[in-house]
Amino acid sequence: MSKLSLHSLQQQMMNYLIDDKADIAQHVVEHGSINRTARLHIYKNAYRMRLKETIENDHQMLGMYLGDDLFEQMVSGYVTAYPSNKTSLRNFADALPNFLANHTPFKNHPIISELAHFERLLMVAFDAKDAARFTRQRLLEIPHEQWPSLVFRFHPSVQIAAFNFNTVETWQALKQQHAPEPAKHAANVWLLWRNNERLTQFRSLSQQEHSLISLMLSGDNFAQLCEQLLSQSSDEDISQLALNYLLSWVDDGILINQ
Amino acid sequence: MANNQPINHLTRELLLSLSDVVVPEHFLGFGLGLRTEHFQDVLNDKPNIDWFEVVSENFMVDGGKPKHYLHSIRELYPMVMHGVSLSIGSTDPLNFDYLRKLKVLSNELQPEWISDHLCWTGAHEKNSHDLLPLPYNDEALTHVCQRVEQVQDFLGRPILLENVSSYLSYKSSEMTEWQFFNEVARRSGCEILLDINNIYVSARNHHFNPQDYLNGITKDKVKQFHLAGHSDYGDYVIDTHDHPVADPVWQLYQQALIRFGLISTMIERDDNIPPLVDLLAEVDTARKIAQQTLGLSNE
Ligand SMILES: [Fe+2]
Numbered sequence: 134m135s136k137l138s139l140h141s142l143q144q145q146m147m148n149y150l151i152d153d154k155a156d157i158a159q160h161v162v163e164h165g166s167i168n169r170t171a172r173l174h175i176y177k178n179a180y181r182m183r184l185k186e187t188i189e190n191d192h193q194m195l196g197m198y199l200g201d202d203l204f205e206q207m208v209s210g211y212v213t214a215y216p217s218n219k220t221s222l223r224n225f226a227d228a229l230p231n232f233l234a235n236h237t238p239f240k241n242h243p244i245i246s247e248l249a250h251f252e253r254l255l256m257v258a259f260d261a262k263d264a265a266r267f268t269r270q271r272l273l274e275i276p277h278e279q280w281p282s283l284v285f286r287f288h289p290s291v292q293i294a295a296f297n298f299n300t301v302e303t304w305q306a307l308k309q310q311h312a313p314e315p316a317k318h319a320a321n322v323w324l325l326w327r328n329n330e331r332l333t334q335f336r337s338l339s340q341q342e343h344s345l346i347s348l349m350l351s352g353d354n355f356a357q358l359c360e361q362l363l364s365q366s367s368d369e370d371i372s373q374l375a376l377n378y379l380l381s382w383v384d385d386g387i388l389i390n391q
Numbered sequence: 392m393a394n395n396q397p398i399n400h401l402t403r404e405l406l407l408s409l410s411d412v413v414v415p416e417h418f419l420g421f422g423l424g425l426r427t428e429h430f431q432d433v434l435n436d437k438p439n440i441d442w443f444e445v446v447s448e449n450f451m452v453d454g455g456k457p458k459h460y461l462h463s464i465r466e467l468y469p470m471v472m473h474g475v476s477l478s479i480g481s482t483d484p485l486n487f488d489y490l491r492k493l494k495v496l497s498n499e500l501q502p503e504w505i506s507d508h509l510c511w512t513g514a515h516e517k518n519s520h521d522l523l524p525l526p527y528n529d530e531a532l533t534h535v536c537q538r539v540e541q542v543q544d545f546l547g548r549p550i551l552l553e554n555v556s557s558y559l560s561y562k563s564s565e566m567t568e569w570q571f572f573n574e575v576a577r578r579s580g581c582e583i584l585l586d587i588n589n590i591y592v593s594a595r596n597h598h599f600n601p602q603d604y605l606n607g608i609t610k611d612k613v614k615q616f617h618l619a620g621h622s623d624y625g626d627y628v629i630d631t632h633d634h635p636v637a638d639p640v641w642q643l644y645q646q647a648l649i650r651f652g653l654i655s656t657m658i659e660r661d662d663n664i665p666p667l668v669d670l671l672a673e674v675d676t677a678r679k680i681a682q683q684t685l686g687l688s689n690e
Binding site for chain 1 (some may be wrong): 400448449452453454455456457458459476480481482486488489511513514515518519520521523525526530531532534558559560562563564596597598602626627629
């Protein structure tokens with residue numbers, strides 16, 4: 134047998150871990166009371182366990198929702214379909230929502246993929262970049278004539294998530310160890326972010342607030358936000374309504390200094 | 392020793408002060424692997440510990456609470472950075488995206504040093520997220536040394552490499568692990584982090600004498616010791632880091648002290664994490680063993 138190159142050895146070892154191909158075994162030394170199959174199996178077992186634990190840690194409520202058997206089926210399907218090409222385990226399960234949306238039996242219950250998506254967004258908000266927040270004090274210092282042209286920017290942790298099911302309510306019920314309501318079809322939009330105390334927070338968005346935030350994301354200024362409100366509501370005091378929104382965003386800590 | 396007083400008339404501390412134990416220039420003392428579970432306790436109690444080691448990958452994030460805590464703790468204690476993703480032995484190209492993040496973190500934390508493992512973690516763009524053993528032969532030696540040099544050039548400082556626990560060896564190996572390790576350090580200029588538990592675990596799994604490993608490593612290359620727990624299954628031992636340090640590992644630690652002298656030492660616990668006080672007690676045990684061993688060994 135010619136000497137195995139480092140390149141081939143590594144390829145064969147990865148083939149063993151990922152695809153169960155046992156070519157590497159003939160290159161492993163046999164000695165002592167445990168044979169080379171058992172030696173290789175220690176690595177295979179560690180590989181599977183590490184990936185499974187990563188998904189368990191990232192997706193605790195999803196795990197409860199699925200129960201042990203379905204969770205196991207999901208892990209084994211995902212690990213096979215998406216072997217890690219990431220440097221960090223933190224990103225290993227990034228494609229899990231996509232996997233769940235496209236593979237049976239999970240795709241028959243779209244709320245499962247949505248739950249996974251929600252949990253990944255919580256992780257993104259958790260360790261997104263820090264940035265100095267916009268404060269009420271700062272707002273007061275801005276001369277009134279400049280207000281119409283003000284453009285607001287969001288804190289890097291801010292995520293907007295649209296769901297088609299009662300996904301977040303289901304997540305919350307699981308978190309509080311209650312039985313969730315059955316899955317219900319209903320379009321809803323949520324805001325997730327990391328607050329001033331560095332805790333991850335989320336709340337639902339009304340259609341009106343969602344439309345304002347969408348305008349802000351596309352770079353519209355305060356005057357344009359007011360116009361949007363005017364087009365929706367007829368007789369109210371638009372500037373007061375706009376100011377209330379603005380103050381709630383400032384207090385939530387979702388706006389930053391620029 | 393200058394006089395002939397019997398040994399039991401001296402306190403161990405006095406013995407240590409009279410002994411000619413050399414305190415190496417970069418000796419940090421006795422430290423602990425910093426875990427998120429203990430952040431709050433460390434900040435509240437400011438425990439009497441010399442330094443912390445942090446896992447680099449855990450803080451390669453943009454922001455958030457853990458990173459905020461890390462910086463607060465850094466203001467109180469010296470730190471070293473310990474990575475698991477360098478994959479120095481892989482035949483894939485070096486991951487410069489990873490190295491750039493490592494450098495950013497190192498600029499933030501200003502660690503005393505940066506370490507990773509003598510192993511490979513993935514190939515062909517797939518990652519096992521495990522510390523896989525290399526074959527110990529000339530091809531791997533040349534490959535690893537050239538990559539260590541590239542990494543050290545990029546970081547602008549020597550790195551430390553650590554021996555991993557292993558459960559298999561390859562027919563293509565031509566030398567012992569310690570010969571290979573020593574040669575990597577000699578040729579590339581890297582330094583050595585000796586994991587005493589890993590030597591014990593691999594010695595049991597591959598049936599070599601751990602003392603041969605210690606004797607085979609050049610003295611002045613070793614800059615840090617790891618101590619950790621394992622799981623003993625009789626026929627084989629697995630490096631689980633979820634138990635206290637086992638007795639045979641404490642004994643091997645004594646042997647390592649006798650061979651290498653005073654070396655920055657820390658307790659590495661990654662799973663089944665106990666309260667901080669339990670780990671601080673283990674750090675104290677390491678400190679006491681070092682004082683006793685180095686004091687008495689001088690006689
Ligand atoms: Fe270690």
